[in-house]
Ligand SMILES: Nc1nc2c(ncn2[C@@H]2O[C@H](COP(=O)(O)OP(=O)(O)OP(=O)(O)O)[C@@H](O)[C@H]2O)c(=O)[nH]1
């Protein structure tokens with residue numbers, strides 16, 4: 001019974017193969033249609049999943065009260081006098097930059113009838129509270145795969161700090177910045193073998209320089225560098241104290257180290273090794289002096 005079945009099936013198969021192999025009009029037509037439409041189908045599938053209009057995104061991060069939401073409001077509405085509340089969730093807005101220098105300031109660029117060519121991008125405000133920082137950090141480490149999914153490419157990180165508060169205590173700001181740099185460093189390392197995700201530069205926006213207690217940008221830079229060095233040292237201290245030499249420390253330990261491994265002092269220049277450019281620029285949201293930051297963003301879009 002079984003044997004008859006298999007021979008019948010074999011016969012049928014043979015018939016089909018013979019039919020396909022014998023030149024005939026229907027076979028030619030079907031073959032021609034396949035050759036014509038399969039590439040078209042693949043083309044549409046690919047263009048559908050990666051739209052040409054991918055919006056670039058810039059993430060605002062930084063400790064609570066540094067002025068991220070104020071900055072977003074200023075760029076969106078042209079004034080930042082409205083009171084802000086501590087943010088609890090990430091919030092994105094769409095902004096426009098001019099790509100040919102037609103609108104040199106953000107105020108002009110924000111107008112729809114501004115001269116010159118335009119480009120849209122997303123500005124993402126994130127909460128700075130210690131317990132909600134995952135919202136920003138998650139976006140930094142999720143790289144390529146989410147980019148295809150959400151149709152957005154991360155172009156840069158604006159890390160807003162309160163330059164007046166930094167004079168007294170840089171620890172909290174530096175701890176957050178350490179996590180941001182570590183996430184970006186891992187992101188750069190993750191793509192080493194295959195396609196590297198685009199390098200993501202960091203702008204440290206030293207805000208509130210309208211206050212007389214605010215540190216100038218150069219001092220903000222050195223204060224943060226010193227504090228980051230201290231954090232790096234103390235985070236690896238557990239192992240160093242246990243008598244393991246710096247050369248014996250495994251890759252797991254190296255994984256949590258930001259910047260040049262084993263170096264004593266931290267400097268932002270060490271991030272270049274990972275293609276991460278870090279700049280510190282002063283400004284003031286309340287004073288309306290954010291053009292330097294705006295130019296930094298516009299360059300990336
Ligand atoms: N003097 C001065 N105050 C500012 C400046 N920018 C923002 N502020 C004030 O700083 C306070 C906090 O600003 P927010 O924008 O809410 O801070 P945030 O970074 O969004 O804080 P979280 O949402 O908690 O992470 C507000 O009272 C602002 O008015 C500035 O340039 N100068």
Ligand SMILES: [Mg+2]
Nearest residue numbers: 068069086087
């Ligand atoms: Mg906020």
